[in-house]
Amino acid sequence: MAYRETATVISKDKIAGDVYDIWFETEKIAQEAVPGQFVLVYSKDKARLLPRPISVCLTEGNKLRLVFRAVGEGTKEFSEFETGDKVEIQGPVGHGYDLSNKKKALIFGGGIGIPPMLNLAKELDCEKQIVLGYRDELFLNEEFEKYGQVYIATEDGSCGTKGNVLNAVDELGLDADVLYACGPMPMLRAIKNYAIAHDKEAYISLEEKMACGMGACLSCVCKSKEVDGHSKVKNKRVCTEGPVFDAREVEI
């Protein structure tokens, strides 16, 4: 069940180069959101009609935290929000992570795929190791330490393992039964292949361009291995059946 709300900006911080951290006060959205779900944020400039999907980074009662990178017109507008601003949002949207797992977990976050993993790391009740991959500048890494052992990989080698999250796994000899990942497509592909090669369960969060953000327009599909029960073709809606998928059920 998704809600349309006018949320209020409680605080805004810049936590890295172009990365912003905003807390909103919501009516129901924060209470109902689970890890892996996202919300739709609408521009005040109505020439930008379509919502921007942003993952739930954390919730606290009726407070919702979004962490995003300002990459284009819409997210630049959001980066200029001020405390007290009223913002149209809709959600929570999508199918999040299954939290029933009790087996040893490896949580991977890459770049701007890191924020949603904070909520997962907080809510998942099992032994957890967390591997965060950055280009160079770190953000949110200290907050993850509350929830598990944190390992870092940076492309430029300025912190932790030089390279990507799987380089860190190799270098440090990390191992677990279940993998969770959100990040750029090459990383997700590598983790899917790793999971298959090592016979592990893996759950990955996908991105696709969205128009309705609620399952009605069929803009946001990904390719599925089997015929999907809703679409009756090998397409699944990232906004509805996803964004979190079993890595084995999607072709990426």
Added chain:
Amino acid sequence: MAEANMKINIAGIEWKNPVTVASGTFGSGMEFSQFFDLSKLGAITTKGVAITPWEGNPTPRMAETRGGMLNAIGLQNPGLDTFIERDVDFLKAYDTVKIVNVCGHSEEEYVEAVERLATVDDVDMLEINISCPNVKEGGIAFGTQPEAARKITEAVKKVAKQPVIMKLSPNVTSIADMARACEAGGADALSLINTITGMKIDVNRRTFAIANKTGGMSGPAVKPVAVRMVYEVAHATSLPIIGMGGIASAYDALEFIMAGATAVSVGTANFNDPFTTLKVIDGIRQFMEEKGIKDLAEIRGCVG
């Protein structure tokens, strides 16, 4: 204050108000039903459906543009069997007119779909999307040649049980000729406009923003083109018109009605606000009450 009569009648089917949704922007209403009671709509128009499931186009399938968007979904649909079992069944619970939008790759596919739908109760009207690629004619849409449009209208009308709305593409030299061709073929009503073919290039990636290269443009940015076309069609035929293209407010809808439309559809604006249709319905009622308009016929085509 005048009691506003919002009822309209298209080809013998009464709608409680003149507002429906544009095909493809509302699914079959399931997702929107979490936000409001679908019975408040004059009609529900479903996403295009064909006799067999269609995969649609590769992604990205859409790109935002200023005041609008491009889409190339490629008419992904689950096929008529699932559609009838699941979607038509879902819609039964709602007290509103049900319009099924039909697509096909060939005349035979359209005819087969319409024949199949003739046996289905709870479908009140058919909307025939003739902007689909005609595989037999090398991918050219039925919707761009008057003769092809007349033929397909005739073929569909022969087997249809429900009134037939022919949906016109704006990507033509003369929309009036297309409208007259559908009228000659026996259409009961017309709807327009479908999307306008456009293109967006992602400068950073140095390639097309959508995988299909071109996409159909919709949203507020297309409204003036749509209003002009509704006006031309209203003057070219005597068929009732369902007007659409960029409607996001009651005033937008009223423009179409004053240009000659009997009803209107809200499409892309649903993506900005799922409650847009309700706001349009309330806004039209309020306008009628404030201006002492008792029946929409008083302002339909009033611009002359």
